[in-house]
Amino acid sequence: MASDRERVLRRAGRFQERARQAVYAYRFADARTALRSALAALDTVDHTGDADLVTMRVRVLVSLAYSDAEGAGKGLDALDAAERLLPQIPAGPRRRELQGLVEQQRGFLLIRAGRGDEGMRLLDSAVHHLETVLELGVGDPDVLAGLHINRSLVFIERADTAGAVAELRRSVDLAERYDLNLVGIKARHNIGYIAYMSGDLPTALRDFERAARECLAHAPSLVPVVRLDQARALLAAGLPQDAARHLEDALPLLRKQRAGQDAAEVEVTLAASALLDDRVRDARRWARSAERRFIRRGNQRWAAVAALAGLRAETAGALSAGRVPGSLPAVAVKLAEELRGLGLVDETALALMLAVRLELRRGDREAARSLLAQVPRPRPTTPVDHRMLLRLCRAELAVADGNRRRALAEARSGLTELGTARDRMGGLDLVCGTAVHGRQLGELAVRLTLRGRPRALYDWLERTRAQVYRYEPLPEIDDPRIAQTAAELRRSRREAQLARLSGRPVAPLEKQTAALEREVVRLGWYASPWGRPRPVAPLDAVAAALGSTALVEYASSGGDLVAVVVADGVTRLVRLGSMAEAAEWAARLYNDLNALAPDVLPPPIAAVVRDCAVRSAGRLDELLVRPLLPVIGDRDLVVVPTGELYAVQWGSLPSLVGRPVVVAPSATAWHTAATSPGAPSDRVLLARGPNLTGRVTEGVSLRGIYPDAIDLDDEHATVAEVLSALDGAALAHVAAHGEHESTNALFSQLELADGPLFAYEVARLPRPPRQVVLAACELALSYVRPGDEALGYAGALLAAGVPTVIAATSRVGDEAAATAMVDYHQRLRAGHPPARALAEAVAVDPYRRPFVCLGSG
Template identity: 30%
Template sequence: MSASADPRATIATTVVRGTRTQRADALHDLSVAHVELGHLDAAAQVARRGLRLTGEARFHLTLAWIDLDRGRRKQSLRHLDAATPHLRGRELARARCLRGLHLCQTAEPRLAVAELTAVIRELRRYGDDRWLANALIGRGIARCGAIRLGAAEADFASAQTLLQAIGEPGRAAMALHNRGFVAMLAGDLPLALRRYEEAAKAGLDSTSRPEALVDRAEALLAAGLTTEARRVLAPAMELLRRCNRHVPELAVLSARCALRDGDPEPARKLGGTDVEFMLAAGELDAVAAHRFRGPAQTRALGWLAQARRSDRRGALAACRAGLKVLDEHHGDWPRRELTGHALELARTAREVLHWSEQHRRRMSLPPNDPELARALARLRRARAHGLPVEALERDVRRLTLASAPRSGDAPATPDLPLVSFILHKGRMRAVTVENGRASLREVEDPARLVREARLAVAAGRPVPGLLPDAEEVVVIPDGVLHEMPWAALGQRVHVLPSLRHWRPATRGGYRMWVTGPGVRSEVPALQREHGGTIVKSTVEATLAGMEGAKIAHIAAHGHVHPGNPLFSHLDLGDGPLYGYDVARLGNPPEVVVLSACESGLARAFLDAGTRTVIASVLPVPDARVGEAMAEVHRRIDHPAEAARAVAHLGFSCYGTGTRVAACSAAAKEVPVQRSCEEPTVAGTSTPDATTSTHGPRPEKPAGAPTAVTAGRAAGHQGRSEPPLPAAATTLPPHEASTGGQRSSNE
């Protein structure tokens, strides 16, 4: 079986005529060209026609390849048996290669590796580069089965190089795709998706190789994107049906999607040795045996099974071991299953605080990738012209997953009162920390608390108390509490997505201002008073202006995306500024002020590295924006105080809103609007008090948030605990020592 570099050209130009030998050659070329394009029915029809014409062994060899591709192993072996006695030299080596590929699917992988290694030596001796690439790919597949991933990567890379050299870019792209499969097995999900994307760009035709779509769906499912995986599986199933191919993994992936959506029935029907199915069936002992071997997600599932079969202390240790596996391999699933199980078992305030921080973690934002920027530009144009955007949004999500995540900063611990809320399985709990002592309480009907607070703000009434009696408090909300107008509760409130978002002041810089279309802008007056640069209202100009800025003020209408916060956006002159655009910032502003209505972008800015975002959770009347923003910028050296000054409009301080030392908020040409003298009231954030921008006071433990009594709004006094040790909010609690069935990381 040989091939041309352009199978479509072969089909278009080849005519079956002439002598018997000429017709046989033409039929053979046509059958191979159809195989290359995935037209297996047409390929088989032409090959059988050639077999009837001459009975030559090469047509048996082609039919053996076609049946192997279709998953019809018995028929393929029958054709091989018929061809082998008539083959010599190079053709015999090709037949041996096909037998080696059979062994990849039916035998112990080491047998396939041994057979294909011998075949590779023969094909090199004959100079048969194309079939040498086939054998290398087959051996790579066998080595994947033997979990010899480094050797498999080397085989696929060699095959890719060889196929590029002989002018077969489509098959070279398939070898690159296989390298993505190796990365998937190794647990490097971003690298796997990146190679799948590169293979598609390099010419991999998924219509002729729908198995590539199955691999991509598996990667998306591994990333926890069940809906995306289903969208990729649907065309794969249709293409495989048309090609009359059988791919066992397809049913498994469909059942996994159903299982993730809460329907275990397809998984139960399939049964077998899939660890996810066995876990759903309650076969904990069998699944737990996988915690020391296999791909990263298989091992993580093994630790989840170990947690479910252990006593409480042993289960917490197993959950930590599973998270360690995922962290080492940049994995995300089954992270929330592990942390959710640990939260169910957490009894003490320390345990709840630790596991709630683990539960909040999510994949890092991608770096500033040029292809992602182009995809966002296409999405902007489509939205501007009223065109469908769903497919373009999928492209952006896929490119984000394929990007190598940016490294995160080491978290700093707030030396302030702390209240951390966590919602799990309909139950809201709050951990309050004071002077190293922690208490735990239930929060009843948080939705009612939010409704009452928002109504009170709209009516100009005092907001009912929810936080402890302290001048300055760090709050980590969850669930419906994200909609709370926190600054209206009376204190200086720093609203964090997680403790990892607490950041010290870092630098000086300049102010930049931008105004979106259709906004009655306060920007010109503010710029005249405070200085800085008014930036053109385009996405690229705004991003360039924000790089390295101290303070960025954006007056634009916002839109919250209900399904994906990174598709929330602000309207600028040339289209939306998405959260994904914010992720492209390499040196984001230290303070961002969003003066219009809620945009949903505060989290995107904080994830990108911004220290503070001042934004509202309520619609802001245009007539009141100017005065409010003037007050904000007069107090901007203390963002939490600035947000409190305009709390009656629903504004809050997201991130670290402590005072900026040395007046660095007014760097370069920006005039200082307030003195940097520190107040003397106990509990405020000053360079001499507990929130110094140079770190905690030496006599305080570095990881111990301070102050706060049990809250009063929910009516529960909670439980008090002994003092927390240093860094207790970021390190595992001491109760997590192993008990029950022992874990691997003891």
């Protein structure tokens, strides 16, 4: 009988250890199977009065409770059974340890069920028991380290970030003292989550990435959970597409692991991502799916959170359509009451704010006012998008009350608060993406000021657009990991290109390239701050710097297009018509110029396409420029586009042919570039990439214009050599094919002898060149994010401190580019400013020389 008892203990122990490893790997179904097998083995012998058998059964039941944590009822049943067994164990360290195990697991289940205070009392008692027996050499330090992680959850719920971090530090200390890799990974991951809650997104993303690497090395099954939290941080940074990629990677893995709680949380986050990306239908679908899953699991707390995600989608759809169902505000209020009962403070506030906006749209100001008074005050951990929504509710109520001044004050305070959050961001993508959270608040302010003074409209336009260009780039920060990964990415892309040319398979290389690109992007999010913030340029300072030049700043509101014009110190507002029509003709002109670009286009086809381009340019001229002529006369121009107008080739519009035009992302960006000090040297760089046609004679001609220039051609035009020569140059002319990356501007690229030169690398030069000429391809193009945050290769250079960039807005033939550039540099060398030199060069053939002067001229 004794041998049977020992055999059962060993067998049950093996099943329990197998379950434990499965739980750490989030394979809950495998854990439950192993634990039930352990109980079945224990059932084959009588455990009455046998302390070892009872101890094993208690441990198995506690583990089973954890693996059933997503169904709190089942878990609590297992703990009740375990607690009934404790009196069979003699008083002493062993019973005390088991009591601590039962209490800590019961506390954990109660916390997940929303009973945080009750759960915390049990966890306090469990800590006391487990610390006491651990000092006596009894118990598992792994359990105590995990207990501190669970305690941190309660502090997180209470918005006590200091308390939560203290608990997690204790867990990390135990993990390091006892070599507990997996617990240490979880604790460090949760420290990153607290940084995310506190708004320190670069730190959060860095901690999450470290946790992901540790998981890949020690526990690959945990990677999807890390990706989920990375996605949450990216949403807070206004990057819904990046967040969605993380979530779409995580979801199938979690479903395969049958980790239903985490998989449903991914769906809630996918709903938030879709909503931030203006995909209301997808948001509604994900939210409903998540709510059904939580309801099936009996998780009332998370079911309410999922219902809130669905309400956000319903509200967005109703407000966009302008039709609010009469029942929807009541649904929002009822959900707010449910969320309040569950102790979810920020979520309660959000539901009430949605109800406020719905009531305002229905015209019930008093109901909205009453609901707004019930919104809890923001806490230190309240997300920035919730704070912006509260400001928006207050502003919209003020508008409904006819109090324009109060509405603008709320908008001003909100955008100032958003600016503070932006200043904490790391990489350029995070700085740029944050603007999405202030989009509606900024639009409201612009809409209100359209009825006021033009100077006020200028001020609000500068507050709400192109904020990324307001930062003074920091000196180069050496980050060897980014440099190394970027070099690997360059090699991978080069190898893929060579394989493609030789007809060899490229799929594995393309997969490797995609992985390396994602890695560099992630590193860039938290490597270093992008720059130091600068204030908006005052209108009087801009007007003084303009001199005889005129500023035209376009804006749209409610589908209407307007222009703020500053000329001779006077500011005027000119209403232009439909933004949609202007955007349509801008797209037509862009397509026409692309079609006209090839050097070898047959003359009859070229003539037809040119006629289309002439018609498109003429119509755009009628919409955008001619109404301004009484104000701007024949002055040189600084143009600040909006939205789709960033793609316009201004030098092809009839009223602007031959006129110097500088395109800038904002008046502040232009003023910064125009008043920046000149380059410390007169060094000129001429660089030419591979695969340009043999008919191009640009290189020879430019060497005659700049006989003392650094000349990098053929195999000499490597990334390292070009970057070295760019640093501190007065003028850099780069003739190379390029590729505009619409979803990630920093990975737009120029093709050099040994592979691509990424915008990211040029943007980190410690001494940006005074002027960069990009002589081929459409590298003036920008991907325009909310807030008119326009970024592309040229935009990244401007943001990095290059005052002037010459680039094309559409495709350009090699021969057309070469002849245009020779004309340009001859005029530049003769002493013409960049904008005037370019205007005269483009005027020779405005439809096949689609170059613009960006920044300052």
